[in-house]
Amino acid sequence: MRRHGGRLGGLLLAAVLAGCLQAPPRLPPAPVPHGAAVTIDAEPVPMDPRDPARERIGNFAYAGGVVITSAQTARLHGLSDLKVTADGRLLAASDQSDLLEARIVLDAAGRLAGLADARLSALKDEAGADLYAGGQEEYDSEGVVRLADGTLVVSFEQHDRVLAYPAGGGPPRRAPLPQTAFTHNKGMEALAAAPDVAPDAYRVGLEDSGLIFVCRLSARCAPDGRVDLEGSELVAMDNLSDGGRAYLFRSFSPLRGNVIRLRVVDRAGRTLDSLQIERPLTVDNLEGLAAVPRAGGGVRFYLIADDNFGFYEGKPTGQRTLLLAFDWQAPK
Numbered sequence: 259m260r261r262h263g264g265r266l267g268g269l270l271l272a273a274v275l276a277g278c279l280q281a282p283p284r285l286p287p288a289p290v291p292h293g294a295a296v297t298i299d300a301e302p303v304p305m306d307p308r309d310p311a312r313e314r315i316g317n318f319a320y321a322g323g324v325v326i327t328s329a330q331t332a333r334l335h336g337l338s339d340l341k342v343t344a345d346g347r348l349l350a351a352s353d354q355s356d357l358l359e360a361r362i363v364l365d366a367a368g369r370l371a372g373l374a375d376a377r378l379s380a381l382k383d384e385a386g387a388d389l390y391a392g393g394q395e396e397y398d399s400e401g402v403v404r405l406a407d408g409t410l411v412v413s414f415e416q417h418d419r420v421l422a423y424p425a426g427g428g429p430p431r432r433a434p435l436p437q438t439a440f441t442h443n444k445g446m447e448a449l450a451a452a453p454d455v456a457p458d459a460y461r462v463g464l465e466d467s468g469l470i471f472v473c474r475l476s477a478r479c480a481p482d483g484r485v486d487l488e489g490s491e492l493v494a495m496d497n498l499s500d501g502g503r504a505y506l507f508r509s510f511s512p513l514r515g516n517v518i519r520l521r522v523v524d525r526a527g528r529t530l531d532s533l534q535i536e537r538p539l540t541v542d543n544l545e546g547l548a549a550v551p552r553a554g555g556g557v558r559f560y561l562i563a564d565d566n567f568g569f570y571e572g573k574p575t576g577q578r579t580l581l582l583a584f585d586w587q588a589p590k
Contacts, residue, residue, distance in 0.1 A: 293379045296331055298360065300324035300372030303540050303580065318520075318533045321558060321583035322370030323540060331378060334358070335567040337579055339402045339449065339494055342548035342560050348373065350546060350562060351402035351412055355381040355389035362560075370560075370583040381412065384421075386429045401449025401494075406457045409475065413446035413462060420446065420462070422475055436462055436471040436479045447545070448495040448505070463505075465491045483527065490519055494547035498557060501525035506547040506561065518544045520559060522586065531589055533559075542580050556587040 304310035305320040313320040328334040336353035346362040360376035380388045381399065389397040394416065401413035408425025411433060418440045421430035435446065448463030458475040461482060468487045473479035485492060490507035497503055507519040518541060520533040535541045546562035561584070565577040 293377050296328050296334065296376050296378050298334070298373045298376045299327050299329070300363075300581075301327075302371070303582075305582075306539050308538055315533055315535075315584075317531055317589050318559075318584045318586050321368070321585045322365070323580060323582040324370060324372055325578045326373060326581055327579070328376075333378065335565050335579060337562050338400045338447075338545055338564045340546040340548050340560060340562045341403055341496065342550050344550060348548075348560075349402060349404060351381075351399045353398055353400075353564060353566070355397040355399045355412075357381055357402070357410075370581065373581075381421075381423075382429055384429050384431065398443075400445075400447045401462070403449050403451050403460055405451055405460065405475075406453065409458070411449065411460050411475075413449045415440075415443050415445045415447065418445045420473070433475055434473045434477065434479050436464070436469075436473070438464075438469070438471075440464070441466045444491070447491070447493050450495045450497055450503075453497070454501065461495070463492045463495050465493060468492050485521075485527075488519070490517070493545035496547050496549040498522070498549055499551040502530065503527075504547060504549045504557075504559065506545065508543070508545055516541050516543055518561070520547070520561070520584075522557075531586065533584065533586075540580065540582070542578055544580065544582070552585065556585060559584045559586060 301324060303323045303325055306312040333356050337350045338353055340348060340350040342348050348360045348362055350358040357379045360373040363372040363374050365371040380390060383389050396417050398414055398416045399412050400415050403411050410423040413420050420433040420435045422433040423430045444466040445464060446462045447465035450461050452459035452461045452472050455472055456474055460473055462471045462473060468485040470482040471479040472482040485505055490509040493508045494506040495503060502524045505521045509517045515537050518535040522530045524530055542563040544561045544563045548560040550558045552558055561582045563580040565579045568574055568577050
């Protein structure tokens with residue numbers, strides 16, 4: 259749960275930098291009946307508001323972007339991570355332990371146009387109660403991934419832990435987590451499956467150190483290297499089909515606002531390419547990443563923004579839930 263916004267001012271900026279923002283008060287304890295359908299509205303956004311025709315940054319081609327909202331629930335916010343399957347099924351987790359499942363809608367040109375067939379569910383604790391009811395320390399879910407057998411794995415900050423939800427439903431169980439000291443609210447932000455290790459394996463990335471650990475549901479975690487943060491924070495990662503990996507980094511300052519960096523590496527960890535998004539481009543607190551192989555070659559990257567529910571001490575911040583898409587081809 260990070261509290262960085264692109265249009266905050268004055269005292270709010272100072273509070274953001276201090277990490278003092280809190281969850282908005284008096285939210286309903288459940289968004290909709292568990293697993294019920296919600297309609298998601300999508301407003302298109304250009305990559306560059308100054309030049310809407312601009313659609314390329316180096317080897318990355320803008321493939322559409324939208325601001326997503328819903329009039330049915332106050333809980334379609336705070337989306338901290340996402341994964342997308344090859345057939346366009348989206349899975350995202352929010353800062354308040356809500357799980358969003360939806361289908362990505364493309365236009366006739368294959369560009370991102372919106373979401374359909376969406377369902378929003380409240381994640382449970384080991385006793386079967388809504389995690390939201392336990393308060394901010396308990397519900398701060400940050401990373402999400404579904405393993406090959408359907409097990410849903412979710413990482414949490416503040417009360418640092420990993421929960422594994424069985425594919426057939428029911429309460430979760432505690433899953434292995436790195437045996438290391440976590441910085442409060444800057445822990446297991448990045449999460450990805452690790453099929454190269456085992457079907458039940460997953461990798462965890464620590465936000466403030468870049469340390470990577472590989473874990474299994476059936477075994478303890480082990481160190482798996484470190485990524486160079488280059489002055490940023492690691493907020494998400496996903497796998498590439500050729501064995502490489504993609505990392506998403508975020509930094510914030512009052513002068514520059516949010517600066518988002520996407521780094522693509524090969525299976526040996528060597529950097530192949532990178533993308534930087536900052537003002538005046540369309541940007542917000544982007545901290546979720548999904549990498550989807552394209553039928554004709556290359557990768558489509560989806561990035562989602564955690565809008566922190568758009569409030570600070572009951573006042574609106576102007577943050578938005580952006581969902582952006584970029585197509586990438588390896589440089590020759």
